[in-house]
Amino acid sequence: MSMTPDQQMLEDTARQFFAERSPPGAVRANRTAGRSFDPTLWQQIGELGFSGALIPESHGGSGIGYRGLGLVLEAAGRTLCASPLLQSSFIGAAAVLRHGSAAQQASLLPRIAMGELTLALAVDETPHHHPENTRTVARHVDGGWVLNGRKRFVADGDSASLLLTLARIDTAGAESDALRWFLVPSATAGVTRQRLHTVDGEGFADIEFAAVDLGADAALGTASPTSWQDVLDVACIALASTMQGSAEAALALTLDHLKTRTQFGQLIGSFQSLQHRVARLHVDLQLARAAVTGALDELDARGHVTADPRLHRLASLCKALCGDALHDVSNETVQLHGGIGMTDVHDSGLFLKRARVLETLYGTSSHHRDRYARLAGI
Amino acid sequence: MSNIEEFRLETRQWLETHCPASLRTPMSEREVVWGGRNATFPSDDAQRWLQAMGERGWTAPTWPRSYGGGGLTAEQNAVLQEELRRIKARPPLYSFGLWMFGPVLLEFGSEEQKQRFLPPIVRGETRWCQGYSEPGAGSDLASLATRCEDHGEHFLINGQKIWTSYANLADWMFCLVRTDTRTKHGGISFVVFDMRTAGVETRPIRLISGDSPFCETFLTDVRVPKDQLIGPLNGGWEIAKRLLMHERTNISAEAFGNAAGLDLIETARQFVGLREGVLANTDLRARIARHRMRDEAFRLAVQQARTGHGRSSSAATSALASSFKVAAASLNQERCELLLECLGHEGLGWEGEGFSTDALRATRHWLRSKGNSIEGGTTEINLNVIAKRVLGLPDPV
């Protein structure tokens, strides 16, 4: 579907805001300040209505919808902006909207919309994404749950107030094949967080749950072998929107260089071998963009319903295509800049580092091709 | 009920009555209907289907009613296409007139020319061919040399065209000619003529796939009436480029690969076999998956471009046309290569016993697909267009 005038305006506002307020160089400023994001920036993002974009007005949000928030994430991705927007406003809000009870929605959504409560998705436990092998266990006890396990590489895990955690249900001492989402306040006794220093400088953490006591209302949705999956689909689509933005910005950076750098008495952008390489990247990005748009529109069209095969397919499609495109663009960005691209003062490296982190998060392109293939009967 | 929903219901009912059941099945290349004076139809149903759609103007749904078109809005046309897809209706007509010549005539032709040429295109009564390429002018099309001289009452044309698809079967040609030798792009004009005109001779050329869908076309003292010049004298290059955009867009929308035939996944499962529920050859499986995903994204892109009216300046459309052409060509070539690989020895037959009809057809399609990155502007030329027009990269000095 084409963009509505509202969405067009939203995109313009978002692009301008992130370009002015948080250009790629802000990554270095955060690194120097030893923080994973800038809290003042987060407050401004909230004031613009972005943090409540998915949340209906009745719960204090702006009800812009998935496509709208996707455009905002893309704009943030263009400048490599670090903030809880992806984890909390998109993935976290979507999980509560799709799986939360009326009571959970009433208590959580307004605070997510305000930006005072932030969520982070805690799913992976090993170096690769295999959610169906989740070993973190939730045991049902009188009036609540006890959680044990360990999550690795949790994005925003160092700062989020609520951890959206995938756990296996233990019934009467036997592990079942049912998984379920839990909302674990990170300040609860038994939760330990270990900040990780990743190449991109964002706020990753490893998290340990040691006999964490949770109330009955910590559980989200139902326990099932499949119904938890749509949250990960949403996460992949959100991530893909961000990656699309980063890839387009890296290509734009490269094009600027091709139009200004002279060698052999020519602008290097006049060399056809280079023109064809970037033209192919442009075509790849158009396919990736179509996949992201298709997935966001699908989310909006279906409302907050749970898992279905078409959503799985589109989520894997856009995660893999954006992953491949960003991978290739980020490599070419360094290569076509030559020596300057290898230096820390230049932004090429920032895009390259962030690219690999986003590509790996919630399944590499290869993981998602495999999943897509299964869904398509290949 | 909204107007558009009403339109959907009416359309559905109309199609129910007029689209014969036998035309709701996949179509092979041989069953394509091209229309024209010597039209052939694979069945009476196919003829009835073309007649019904032509009368309603739905072969050219968005052209104005006054020229025989359907007069539909973009939104209505989207609904019509959805309904056609829903019942798996075959296209009633393939036509260079519909895809290429008609759209530029609507934009550049005189009122009298539109009245004369458009309605027969809609009804499938005239079959057109494209006289662009010459032996010395391929990618560098504007270097074309076919001479067109003003002889007072008429033009006189002398020269040679090549790779003219279906010239031997066509009724009329739209043709680029040189009317001024002093300037390159500014000396080209766009004319049309009947292929029965004295001095027009076509010789089919045989392709690697064994078919002969295109020709050498010789033009010797061909007299063309003056009212068959489209647009201004020496103003043909603008029209030529616009037509190429329509050609590329159409090639992509039709995605080459709509050609019916073996389903890639089915063939892979059958010929390569499964292990633990998935394709046994993991390397091939990965490449098929990658291909299918790009293919799905491409289809989404085409669909979004069709329904999108947010940013469709003609510059944007032209830029998109080149990207889509590059993608469509590589996707179809990839699909044909993968299909051949899945078929193994079965995919290496040329003709005769020992090979299934489907496999033989796949082999011929594979050979034909090599032309996808050449016809309608090569992939290299389209990458040049993207680099310069879309990405704004400089020319060497």
Ligand SMILES: Cc1cc2nc3c(=O)[nH]c(=O)nc-3n(C[C@H](O)[C@H](O)[C@H](O)COP(=O)(O)OP(=O)(O)OC[C@H]3O[C@@H](n4cnc5c(N)ncnc54)[C@H](O)[C@@H]3O)c2cc1C
């Ligand atoms: C199946 C098929 C159907 C066709 N139907 C028609 C038709 O109906 N009417 C018609 O008029 N024509 C038709 N054509 C012709 C087609 O448009 C030309 O073949 C095409 O434009 C290429 O021209 P050429 O063959 O002279 O190759 P050339 O232009 O000689 O190209 C040779 C190679 O050089 C490359 N090259 C050339 N210039 C550049 C450059 N500047 N930068 C980088 N690489 C370059 C090309 O990409 C190509 O790889 C058809 C072709 C095919 C294959």
